[in-house]
Amino acid sequence: MRAWLLHRHAKKTLLLLCLLPFALLLYKVINDNLGPNPAEALIRATGDWSIRFLCIVLLVTPLKVLTHSPALIRFRRMIGVSVFAYVTLHLLCYAGFDMGFDLEDITKDILKRPFIWVGFLGWVFLSMLALTSTNAAIKWMGVTRWRRLHQLVYAVAVLAVVHFYWMKSAKHNFNEVIVYGSILGFLLFWRILAAFKAKFYSTHA
Amino acid sequence: MWIKSSQLHEQDALAKEITPRAMFESRRVLLKGLTGAGLSLSAMGSNTAFAQSTPVTSNAPKALPLIGAHSNVAGAYVVEKATSQADASSYNNYYEFGTDKGDPVKNAHTLKTTPWSVQVEGLVKKPMKITLEDLLKVHPMEERIYRMRCVEGWSMVIPWVGYSMSELINKVEPLGNAKYVEFVSLADPKTMPFVGSGILDWPYTEGLRLDEAMHPLTLLTFGMYGEVLPNQSGAPVRLVVPWKYGFKSAKSIVKIRFVEKMPATAWNKAAANEYGFYSNVNPNVDHPRWSQATERRIGEDGLFAKKRKTLMFNGYEPQVGQLYAGMDLQKNF
Numbered sequence: 001m002r003a004w005l006l007h008r009h010a011k012k013t014l015l016l017l018c019l020l021p022f023a024l025l026l027y028k029v030i031n032d033n034l035g036p037n038p039a040e041a042l043i044r045a046t047g048d049w050s051i052r053f054l055c056i057v058l059l060v061t062p063l064k065v066l067t068h069s070p071a072l073i074r075f076r077r078m079i080g081v082s083v084f085a086y087v088t089l090h091l092l093c094y095a096g097f098d099m100g101f102d103l104e105d106i107t108k109d110i111l112k113r114p115f116i117w118v119g120f121l122g123w124v125f126l127s128m129l130a131l132t133s134t135n136a137a138i139k140w141m142g143v144t145r146w147r148r149l150h151q152l153v154y155a156v157a158v159l160a161v162v163h164f165y166w167m168k169s170a171k172h173n174f175n176e177v178i179v180y181g182s183i184l185g186f187l188l189f190w191r192i193l194a195a196f197k198a199k200f201y202s203t204h205a
Numbered sequence: 206m207w208i209k210s211s212q213l214h215e216q217d218a219l220a221k222e223i224t225p226r227a228m229f230e231s232r233r234v235l236l237k238g239l240t241g242a243g244l245s246l247s248a249m250g251s252n253t254a255f256a257q258s259t260p261v262t263s264n265a266p267k268a269l270p271l272i273g274a275h276s277n278v279a280g281a282y283v284v285e286k287a288t289s290q291a292d293a294s295s296y297n298n299y300y301e302f303g304t305d306k307g308d309p310v311k312n313a314h315t316l317k318t319t320p321w322s323v324q325v326e327g328l329v330k331k332p333m334k335i336t337l338e339d340l341l342k343v344h345p346m347e348e349r350i351y352r353m354r355c356v357e358g359w360s361m362v363i364p365w366v367g368y369s370m371s372e373l374i375n376k377v378e379p380l381g382n383a384k385y386v387e388f389v390s391l392a393d394p395k396t397m398p399f400v401g402s403g404i405l406d407w408p409y410t411e412g413l414r415l416d417e418a419m420h421p422l423t424l425l426t427f428g429m430y431g432e433v434l435p436n437q438s439g440a441p442v443r444l445v446v447p448w449k450y451g452f453k454s455a456k457s458i459v460k461i462r463f464v465e466k467m468p469a470t471a472w473n474k475a476a477a478n479e480y481g482f483y484s485n486v487n488p489n490v491d492h493p494r495w496s497q498a499t500e501r502r503i504g505e506d507g508l509f510a511k512k513r514k515t516l517m518f519n520g521y522e523p524q525v526g527q528l529y530a531g532m533d534l535q536k537n538f
Contacts, residue, residue, distance in 0.1 A: 029508070173304040173404050
């Protein structure tokens with residue numbers, strides 16, 4: 001497992017995997033294979049992949065700890081940037097296909113609809129994380145401050161679930177929201193538990 | 206119903222102006238087949254042999270033809286390109302068969318539409334349980350090409366086949382205190398996989414004010430695109446109210462009840478602040494979570510097209526505007 005994780009092609013393979021959903025969607029666009037409402041299909045699909053990648057990136061640390069595979073951390077940045085990339089695509093699909101890139105309409109829409117601004121705020125947070133995702137940024141900010149900033153990803157997870165819940169409430173069908181909400185909830189809960197444990201051991205050592 | 210051959214040419218000439226060429230041509234063949242076979246439309250419920258023997262239905266092998274004569278009702282024909290039959294019968298909201306718009310076409314094959322009857326009851330002089338065969342004979346079938354605007358912000362143009370709901374209402378003679386009409390859809394957990402899920406309160410119910418139900422544009426619908434309704438579109442009988450959001454048009458109707466008080470409706474019960482009783486298409490009254498000012502025409506407005514403006518009462522304001530004279534449409538959404 002460790003050898004596999006440290007393989008020199010591991011990151012390239014991961015990059016290809018991260019690009020796979022995008023390639024699939026692009027293929028469907030080119031072949032006009034997105035069903036009767038392609039705009040809706042693209043907005044939905046990019047949203048789905050955003051929350052999936054968010055689940056995956058938040059799984060890295062618990063997996064690292066539980067399987068004692070510190071090498072996993074090499075991949076976190078790429079998955080994190082993928083989250084940002086898919087959310088950006090999601091936002092662009094909304095702005096372009098739903099709002100025709102009309103900035104005035106988009107601004108009005110974001111202010112008017114809590115479900116949209118919750119999603120937009122998530123993207124703003126993610127772009128801060130993406131901008132500071134380089135080694136240089138970590139050095140410049142210092143690890144402690146960088147870590148604190150990057151804890152924003154937990155807020156993003158909450159915003160994502162709220163955004164998804166609101167969107168699905170039109171359909172009154174919360175099955176998917178429950179699935180993703182539980183996964184993200186569990187991953188956040190694990191961290192809270194881990195933090196408590198760490199505190200307990202540090203004060204009782 | 207019989208279409209007299211002397212009427213055919215006139216109807217065809219009129220229909221040609223607004224009907225896509227392929228559809229029109231296939232209809233000519235259908236009409237020939239109908240006349241030749243000497244079939245009446247009441248055979249729809251029972252005669253499956255016809256569909257198998259006619260060559261015209263080869264692209265939709267199981268659908269029986271159902272032809273509507275030209276309608277003289279004002280607003281009966283929208284002069285806009287009809288949505289493709291493939292899109293209109295594969296992109297549907299029919300929650301009894303799933304909440305994704307691709308679900309109904311996959312799941313609705315289990316719906317059993319024969320035998321079928323509709324119970325007409327409540328505040329009427331002549332309550333009746335009417336079989337589908339008899340319901341089909343209440344009035345000659347008419348063609349109506351209506352805009353269909355979904356509350357979700359997309360739209361279609363669909364050629365329906367049916368007759369004005371008022372024809373049935375007149376037949377049962379509502380009493381003076383009947384003010385509203387309630388429509389109840391089938392809720393059969395054995396054939397409808399989502400009945401029993403907590404998504405809505407089943408059975409699906411809808412309602413109209415009596416004058417809305419009596420409006421000639423309100424169509425009791427049995428077919429679309431010259432064929433009987435496919436299951437996913439609400440077979441065998443549904444309502445089509447073209448100036449209201451699509452969910453107001455109940456599908457697979459089993460009961461029509463005349464009542465004095467405004468009936469509870471499925472979506473209003475689920476979210477009263479989002480789905481009002483009237484739910485008239487109105488670009489000036491937004492859904493709490495999205496704008497209703499624009500819409501995307503399925504199959505026509507491409508990925509990069511700007512969405513088109515939604516029309517007041519879905520473009521039927523000249524015909525139905527007076528029904529709401531003096532009403533505050535912001536309040537009565």
